[in-house]
Amino acid sequence: MSVKPRKAIDQMPEYHPPLAGRTALRLDFNENTFAPSPKVLERVRSLTAESFTIYPEREPVERKLAAHLGLQPNQVLLTNAVDEAIHLVTFTFLNEGDEAVVAVPSFFMYDVNVLAMGAKLNRIQADETLAFPYERFLAAITEKTKLVILCSPNNPTGTTITREQIRTIANAAPQAAVLVDEAYFHFFGETILDELASLPNVIVARTFSKAYGLANLRIGALLASAEMITHLRKAASPYNVNGVALAALEASLEDDIYIEWYAEQIKHGMRKMAAGLDELGIPHYPSHANFILMRIGPRHKQLVADARAHGVLLRDRSSDPGLQGCVRITIGPNDHVERGLAALKLAIHAMNWTPEEAGLSKGTSGDEHEYE
Template identity: 65%
Template structure:
């Protein structure tokens, strides 16, 4: 009997060996979840009603994506051939990279931003170009547009951005698209509902534009893993070609169809998040915590050397935060998701107590609303 060859001789592509790997800290999350920017309450009640109606036979059938895509497209004022549903925006990013990147191409992102951009791009090319934001963490528009060249084939911009909460104006996004007609521009609008500005209406006049949306945030369907891409029929055709026909499960598709019908719930939830966000930023001002004004459902705080101690102290109080110190330019930064209702005061009370417990003091004696030049030393 022959001996099987050692698995040590089996290697994937070189880029797979070299690419970064994402390890989300998901263990032990039985607490107030102010760490992952999820909906912290629930999806629309219509979703739970629909789940209860799903039959055993429905679970035995391969899912059909197209009926849900038609409903989503109609809801957004688009044609059905302009929409592709995906297994979360994570898969959407992966599909775009597979469809448009050759190994010799360049892809352009601004950092800090969503780490899955790095993962999917690095799987296809070594030409990942990162334009780092300055200490304000605002989008570096001038330097970003200057980084576009003939090798640039993919550009990804998030607005609002994660983890900063910063936005990029419609005029700037269209200027980027126009500066790179040979590249596709994906605008990640995962946090659209908490900001309200979109370039979805520019798809007809901007042929290289792709808009990504998720149903994990405001819609509260993170566990079902469903997102979407909207673009020209030509681009969507390429993306369908590299997508599995059964990439989104039938339960998710069924629930999405009713979730998008409940506009009243989404409007209510987003408005409460916006109110909670203002309350969080106001409380941080009072505590002397430097933060970055956000248009999303989270706020990034500058804690400094005690960032790990703060996250641990908050966990002991039953509240989860996300340490973002590993992100480029974010050493000492911690992100807090904005909850809803009594989750906001609960989180703020735990934050104040935790800061006191770890002996934290405001750095430089200034907050976001005051510059050091305005302070009296």
């Protein structure tokens, strides 16, 4: 006999991020491709030997983040990145047999965590435009729905959900927790955070892996009403965020100028990359994040391999529902954008690729690309 896991764990899918050998330019995982604020490095270098022997205290940094966001301290829970944030939400609010609703394609860790709870996941497929399927999503909410997941801007498409749509969905499911994943907020600029008082079932997730450049330290946050955070805090380990990450976040919060600069770099890079893709005839979708999704067609794997040979990593998203033949490229500062475009040009020309291979016409998602 052998030890068996719970049925839900045995049957759930496993996430395998292709991280091995990432020594080229990292345009594959939507990270900050440059650096965190210089204040982060200063703070980390100032840590004493004794500080590594002490259990981390989350609450002082939660108070600072709350003040930074205009919230109360009891509305903030720091997490081990958004991965743990998603886990805490599903663990706290889903019972076996409950239902959750998510629009796809989206972040695969939603699937992993919902299914691990033994809950049913209703996936609402976007159409060929990849826009959020609002009407069908709203219609999928029933009295059995106990968790609604909204990702805006969405990964891996870059599409968004309007504040009005989020408000309507939250009000349509008062019995459900509504997780609004705003991981890419700093590149989009629109949030539902200021409406938490009137939307008591909404939980906002933020990460410090993207604009803040702290991906390696694994730190994120859940932001909600005091009542919702009380429930979530019970499910969280008291030492879930390490002390180095806490010190780095504290330093980052003292440098808004750097975050604003980096976000502007990305917005400029989005426009430049979009123009370059148009010049190459590569169909792509409007995005409000720090990446652009391209449709290459059957030779998507070859493009990724050839770009890697030219020193640039891309992410093949062809296995995602509705994204057959799609490849995603992360946007960094100007130099990284130029290197990414150069690698794309070399790969495309070496492949003798033509726009007809994508199965779509140039500018599939419209002639005007909103990279602002």
